[in-house]
Amino acid sequence: xxxxxxxxxxxxxxxxxEVEHILEIAELMxxxxxxxxxxxxxxxxxxxxxxxxxxxxLSFEAAIxxxxxxxxxxxxxxxxxxxxxxxxxxxxxxxxxxxDIIILRHSLEGAARLAAEVAYIPIINAGSGAGxxxxxxxxDLYTIKKEYGKIDGLNIAILGDLKYGRTTHSLAYALSxxxxxxxxxxxxxxxxxxxxxxxxSKRVKVIETKDVPEIIPKIDVLYVTxxxxxxxxxxxxxxxxxxxxxxxxxxxxxxxxNMIVMHPLPRIDEIAPEVDQTPNSKxxxxxWYGLVTRMALLSLVLGAIK
Amino acid sequence: xxxxxxxxxxxxxxxxxEVEHILEIAELMxxxxxxxxxxxxxxxxxxxxxxxxxxxxLSFEAAIxxxxxxxxxxxxxxxxxxxxxxxxxxxxxxxxxxxDIIILRHSLEGAARLAAEVAYIPIINAGSGAGxxxxxxxxDLYTIKKEYGKIDGLNIAILGDLKYGRTTHSLAYALSxxxxxxxxxxxxxxxxxxxxxxxxSKRVKVIETKDVPEIIPKIDVLYVTxxxxxxxxxxxxxxxxxxxxxxxxxxxxxxxxNMIVMHPLPRIDEIAPEVDQTPNSKxxxxxWYGLVTRMALLSLVLGAIK
Amino acid sequence: xxxxxxxxxxxxxxxxxEVEHILEIAELMxxxxxxxxxxxxxxxxxxxxxxxxxxxxLSFEAAIxxxxxxxxxxxxxxxxxxxxxxxxxxxxxxxxxxxDIIILRHSLEGAARLAAEVAYIPIINAGSGAGxxxxxxxxDLYTIKKEYGKIDGLNIAILGDLKYGRTTHSLAYALSxxxxxxxxxxxxxxxxxxxxxxxxSKRVKVIETKDVPEIIPKIDVLYVTxxxxxxxxxxxxxxxxxxxxxxxxxxxxxxxxNMIVMHPLPRIDEIAPEVDQTPNSKxxxxxWYGLVTRMALLSLVLGAIK
Numbered sequence: 001x002x003x004x005x006x007x008x009x010x011x012x013x014x015x016x017x018e019v020e021h022i023l024e025i026a027e028l029m030x031x032x033x034x035x036x037x038x039x040x041x042x043x044x045x046x047x048x049x050x051x052x053x054x055x056x057x058l059s060f061e062a063a064i065x066x067x068x069x070x071x072x073x074x075x076x077x078x079x080x081x082x083x084x085x086x087x088x089x090x091x092x093x094x095x096x097x098x099x100d101i102i103i104l105r106h107s108l109e110g111a112a113r114l115a116a117e118v119a120y121i122p123i124i125n126a127g128s129g130a131g132x133x134x135x136x137x138x139x140d141l142y143t144i145k146k147e148y149g150k151i152d153g154l155n156i157a158i159l160g161d162l163k164y165g166r167t168t169h170s171l172a173y174a175l176s177x178x179x180x181x182x183x184x185x186x187x188x189x190x191x192x193x194x195x196x197x198x199x200x201s202k203r204v205k206v207i208e209t210k211d212v213p214e215i216i217p218k219i220d221v222l223y224v225t226x227x228x229x230x231x232x233x234x235x236x237x238x239x240x241x242x243x244x245x246x247x248x249x250x251x252x253x254x255x256x257x258n259m260i261v262m263h264p265l266p267r268i269d270e271i272a273p274e275v276d277q278t279p280n281s282k283x284x285x286x287x288w289y290g291l292v293t294r295m296a297l298l299s300l301v302l303g304a305i306k
Numbered sequence: 307x308x309x310x311x312x313x314x315x316x317x318x319x320x321x322x323x324e325v326e327h328i329l330e331i332a333e334l335m336x337x338x339x340x341x342x343x344x345x346x347x348x349x350x351x352x353x354x355x356x357x358x359x360x361x362x363x364l365s366f367e368a369a370i371x372x373x374x375x376x377x378x379x380x381x382x383x384x385x386x387x388x389x390x391x392x393x394x395x396x397x398x399x400x401x402x403x404x405x406d407i408i409i410l411r412h413s414l415e416g417a418a419r420l421a422a423e424v425a426y427i428p429i430i431n432a433g434s435g436a437g438x439x440x441x442x443x444x445x446d447l448y449t450i451k452k453e454y455g456k457i458d459g460l461n462i463a464i465l466g467d468l469k470y471g472r473t474t475h476s477l478a479y480a481l482s483x484x485x486x487x488x489x490x491x492x493x494x495x496x497x498x499x500x501x502x503x504x505x506x507s508k509r510v511k512v513i514e515t516k517d518v519p520e521i522i523p524k525i526d527v528l529y530v531t532x533x534x535x536x537x538x539x540x541x542x543x544x545x546x547x548x549x550x551x552x553x554x555x556x557x558x559x560x561x562x563x564n565m566i567v568m569h570p571l572p573r574i575d576e577i578a579p580e581v582d583q584t585p586n587s588k589x590x591x592x593x594w595y596g597l598v599t600r601m602a603l604l605s606l607v608l609g610a611i612k
Numbered sequence: 613x614x615x616x617x618x619x620x621x622x623x624x625x626x627x628x629x630e631v632e633h634i635l636e637i638a639e640l641m642x643x644x645x646x647x648x649x650x651x652x653x654x655x656x657x658x659x660x661x662x663x664x665x666x667x668x669x670l671s672f673e674a675a676i677x678x679x680x681x682x683x684x685x686x687x688x689x690x691x692x693x694x695x696x697x698x699x700x701x702x703x704x705x706x707x708x709x710x711x712d713i714i715i716l717r718h719s720l721e722g723a724a725r726l727a728a729e730v731a732y733i734p735i736i737n738a739g740s741g742a743g744x745x746x747x748x749x750x751x752d753l754y755t756i757k758k759e760y761g762k763i764d765g766l767n768i769a770i771l772g773d774l775k776y777g778r779t780t781h782s783l784a785y786a787l788s789x790x791x792x793x794x795x796x797x798x799x800x801x802x803x804x805x806x807x808x809x810x811x812x813s814k815r816v817k818v819i820e821t822k823d824v825p826e827i828i829p830k831i832d833v834l835y836v837t838x839x840x841x842x843x844x845x846x847x848x849x850x851x852x853x854x855x856x857x858x859x860x861x862x863x864x865x866x867x868x869x870n871m872i873v874m875h876p877l878p879r880i881d882e883i884a885p886e887v888d889q890t891p892n893s894k895x896x897x898x899x900w901y902g903l904v905t906r907m908a909l910l911s912l913v914l915g916a917i918k
Contacts, residue, residue: 036654042342044371046364054686055706058658061684062710065656070376070682072367074360089579094361094571097594098368265706273701288709348648350677352670376682378673380666395885400667400877403900404674 004303007116008124011134011170016177019141025296025305026142026289033066033291039304040069046099047073048091049126051107055265056126056135059287060103063294067304072099089118096121101302104128122301130164135297136264137170139290141178144221146289147260147282151175157183157215159245160225160270162192167264168225169196176203183215184208187241190227212245217254222247223262224270248272252280262286310609313422314430317440317476322483325447331602331611332448332595339372339597345610346375352405353379354397355432357413361571362432362441365593366409369600373610378405395424402427407608410434428607436470441603442570443476445596447484450527452595453566453588457481463489463521465551466531466576468498473570474531475502482509489521490514493547496533518551523560528553529568530576554578558586568592616915619728620736623746623782628789631753637908637917638754638901645678645903651916652681658711659685660703661738663719667877668738668747671899672715675906679916684711701730708733713914716740734913742776747909748876749782751902753790756833758901759872759894763787769795769827771857772837772882774804779876780837781808788815795827796820799853802839824857829866834859835874836882860884864892874898 001021045064047057061071092115101122109129116123127133162168184192232238263283299305307327351370353363367377398421407428415435422429433439468474490498538544569589605611613633657676659669673683704727713734721741728735739745774780796804844850875895911917
């Protein structure tokens with residue numbers, strides 16, 4: 001399978017065989033996080049983050065460094081040429097002269113697709129608007145695969161803001177490549193986007209619900225996401241809902257013994273700190289799985305591995 | 307010719323033989339942008355950008371990385387010791403303890419000269435006030451040389467804000483080292499600075515004009531620059547002038563077949579996007595020429611090449 | 613002596629033998645600032661600077677680069693996940709997945725201690741609140757040792773804001789490990805914190821004074837620090853005091869011939885520029901001693917040297 005030169009814009013551009021190949025390469029990367037590698041020596045990555053995202057930026061920076069490459073970064077719109085009114089297309093056309101691969105974070109849906117069409121070098125979408133976040137979805141798959149040894153056959157709940165949370169959209173698509181049962185758990189006003197629901201339902205069984213306690217005993221994976229205050233016109237409604245969907249030790253009482261709790265981070269208070277100490281919590285380990293997944297993607301797209 | 311340890315503060319500090327040598331070294335750098343080099347392994351560059359300039363900063367970062375070195379960066383006045391009131395001289399005296407070369411961008415004319423006088427290590431001026439931007443001028447020369455195989459004998463128009471645009475000042479000086487004919491094209495209120503005009507006129511033929519269509523058929527190079535809205539006391543005047551100096555496909559109708567259009571970027575709307583597809587447009591290729599020119603300067607000044 | 617894996621949170625965690633060992637290793641690092649080393653090849657350092665401090669951040673970045681390693685940086689609270697409400701503990705738990713060592717600057721006392729308790733990897737405190745700045749204290753010791761060949765037996769004055777200046781607290785503790793006599797020189801309202809005074813007085817002779825001219829002839833080291841305007845409720849008082857404690861050539865008239873003047877930098881106007889040219893001024897050389905001291909700490913804590 002040859003990934004060299006390919007863009008990673010949407011998880012929907014990849015089939016199950018390709019996704020499984022990426023996860024296998026991620027496994028090969030694990031030992032390299034402790035020793036140093038020269039696999040990507042001489043390769044330069046550019047982070048273009050036109051929307052704040054420290055975590056994802058640092059994850060890609062660490063990934064290229066662990067493989068012996070280096071990076072340059074634009075981490076804010078504010079100080080860049082963008083401010084002088086330059087458009088994204090020009091920015092991409094400039095940057096591709098400097099580096100071997102571009103990681104793009106942008107506040108608008110479609111930005112990564114546009115960039116990929118313009119650029120001669122590979123573009124990796126590190127989150128565009130409320131739409132897609134494919135590398136997050138891949139690292140989520142890798143986490144599940146590592147923790148369960150498989151993805152097929154699992155019951156997976158995605159909880160939180162399913163309307164605006166781009167992580168949840170990419171993840172739902174990614175999980176629908178496997179024989180999973182998906183629970184979409186959210187308040188009425190933040191239900192999963194229609195188009196995602198429709199697409200995913202064609203491939204796997206989907207149950208929409210508002211009820212957390214009811215689904216807890218049934219699931220193998222509880223994927224928690226943030227609900228952003230600013231999505232609620234009525235602050236009182238927000239405060240009430242927030243409490244309902246907050247996960248604490250008590251929420252896990254009826255869970256399967258080895259059920260895992262995931263979160264794309266940062267978390268605010270969707271998961272109580274007391275959950276961190278439980279064997280169920282995997283959200284910090286997920287960060288490390290993210291590093292190796294991104295190392296795999298860089299190695300593949302830059303042609304260092306097949 | 308020995309450039310080791312020299313500062314690059316003003317294009318006026320260099321004669322034609324030296325400039326031609328830099329352009330020859332730039333040519334040697336071209337293959338290194340694709341493979342990796344260890345020519346500057348162990349060398350550290352400091353970017354001190356006390357005025358925003360993403361493009362130039364990233365260009366220097368990519369240049370040192372392509373040569374196997376590394377960088378540290380202060381990219382904003384806001385978060386630095388500068389804010390606590392430290393002066394430039396102290397900043398330079400501190401930074402020279404950490405690195406092998408300093409790239410300085412500053413909002414005041416004379417800042418780079420002052421830094422060069424203070425520092426034991428080489429200083430490269432990456433733009434100081436409305437005055438100088440020597441590395442931009444050198445990359446502009448390199449672009450012309452690569453596209454035409456020569457600079458002597460060409461008719462070159464510099465268009466836009468010739469009063470405040472530092473790029474245009476350094477470029478005019480640089481071009482006057484060669485047997486060129488220069489057209490300075492601008493509205494009355496943004497005519498070329500008197501001192502630059504005077505100096506340059508001693509060496510080459512200079513024609514000042516407000517008229518774009520008239521000069522188009524005569525020129526080999528059209529160098530377009532931005533006109534900044536804030537330079538115009540009357541916004542209506544700005545809007546009218548902007549239209550007059552905007553380059554589109556129609557503007558190029560009577561141009562020589564192989565006339566090239568250049569721009570230091572970022573552009574706003576001085577050049578219509580439709581020009582990008584013409585064979586005349588060279589402003590994105592100019593970015594790549596900039597990378598190799600800066601690689602040449604770093605190699606020379608750090609003594610890795612003679 | 614094995615420093616591998618240890619945190620550097622407070623100078624009080626280290627005894628004299630350990631401190632002397634660090635200073636010996638610093639000496640070994642000196643030649644590596646000019647040539648390149650691969651001692652820390654493959655190691656990644658994370659700067660987490662949640663309070664501005666360009667100088668210290670760049671010093672650590674240069675230190676890891678000089679040893680062949682690399683770095684990633686969060687240099688502002690503003691654009692990070694912190695802004696989305698993430699707490700320090702979560703930030704540390706995420707970052708330790710990416711890197712081999714964390715350098716933390718935080719506005720709150722105790723932050724570094726908390727981070728060290730949470731993290732599996734070593735934490736170096738690069739300044740926390742008004743409390744501690746241990747690497748500054750170590751580089752100050754190294755400067756004195758290099759300039760005098762010893763620390764024992766010296767009379768050392770620390771001048772400025774001894775109440776809020778974290779540098780002065782760590783330095784006082786560090787100096788009390790040696791047979792020194794300490795002069796704490798400050799206006800009444802900025803006298804040395806009670807707890808520091810008490811601890812330090814148990815080990816070395818301490819003289820508190822407001823009078824600069826009186827102590828000048830007696831001392832071997834004059835350590836000047838900034839007095840921050842915002843500490844004074846009355847601006848008139850500030851202006852008056854500032855003048856009294858400002859060091860110029862005249863202040864040094866009665867000093868011992870080889871008395872040295874130090875400053876953690878940045879300075880504002882506590883030391884007149886005319887002092888820079890005197891043989892007494894060592895504050896810029898101190899910056900370079902800081903680089904090698906930090907190289908020593910990184911090598912020790914990352915286990916590259918014993």
